[in-house]
């Protein structure tokens with residue numbers, strides 16, 4: 508387990524890490540995500556005892572890394588794959604590390620095999636590609652067979668095969684019950700690999716949550732176009748959904764010639780869906796017995812006219828497309844469009860971190876909400 512508590516780090520006037528607290532648990536791959544300069548590397552260097560924080564502490568399995576007598580047996584880390592002596596062979600490099608940590612030299616051959624470098628073990632590291640250096644760095648991290656592993660941007664610059672290999676390795680290490688933390692500034696890279704994600708921006712915690720919860724939080728809404736939008740809005744609200752008029756940008760322009768295109772029922776060449784002709788305000792209020800007699804404000808959504816709603820559609824949150832379809836069917840309201848819309852994880856990340864960049868520290872309530 509890695510515990511980061513109230514960590515603060517300054518470089519001159521730059522506040523690189525700002526009162527950061529999170530825990531990395533065993534048995535999971537945890538992604539450490541943030542835009543460039545967010546403070547990921549600084550945090551990792553503090554965990555490794557390479558920097559002394561202005562406040563707070565970082566513990567590895569309950570102890571400060573710098574206080575460990577044989578640290579590589581507790582935690583393996585890869586911070587900078589390029590920071591190795593290019594004149595040494597891979598085997599000699601790992602042999603040095605093993606000797607200095609009292610690790611059995613037989614582990615050298617074992618980890619070289621584990622990362623697929625056995626065939627090049629006696630070549631000088633200076634001639635290695637970036638991918639080979641990454642593998643060597645990972646071999647070094649695995650040398651002491653530690654329960655905790657921490658990698659800074661291990662996927663950087665790798666080809667798809669290399670990325671897939673690291674992903675599978677990290678997942679298998681977590682499946683063995685180890686604690687695995689990897690940083691990245693790309694959400695899409697982490698989305699497939701990580702179970703849990705800690706997001707930081709400007710050194711502050713933005714989110715500490717499961718990947719699934721993050722995706723669910725950024726499930727945007729369902730865009731609904733219906734024959735009687737105002738009535739459907741009432742019904743959906745009565746069942747707990749939040750309904751708003753879709754904004755102009757949200758509503759994709761209707762495809763020309765689509766049957767039942769809003770606002771053009773019965774136009775030659777665009778046959779309306781039977782029984783779902785877009786109502787004029789008069790027919791919607793006058794012809795529909797279920798809404799007759801209702802006050803005017805209950806027959807609109809955000810002040811939009813029924814025609815406006817028919818064209819833009821409704822943005823529905825808190826209910827999935829199946830639930831909306833079911834309620835519309837029961838009410839006899841024909842649907843013309845029912846589109847679940849969610850942000851990609853990359854968009855979710857941009858949205859989260861853009862806020863932190865734009866406004867600095869997020870209010871504690873927002874962090875709690877995301878971190879839940």
Ligand SMILES: Nc1ncnc2c1ncn2[C@@H]1O[C@H](COP(=O)(O)OP(=O)(O)OP(=O)(O)O)[C@@H](O)[C@H]1O
Nearest residue numbers: 518521523541542543544545546547548549550692
């Ligand atoms: N040695 C240093 N001296 C001065 N400023 C530093 C130093 N190291 C980091 N910083 C600053 O601290 C902040 C956090 O940097 P850090 O490298 O930890 O971010 P990061 O999230 O790892 O970014 P990246 O993805 O670009 O590596 C940045 O503003 C950076 O410029």
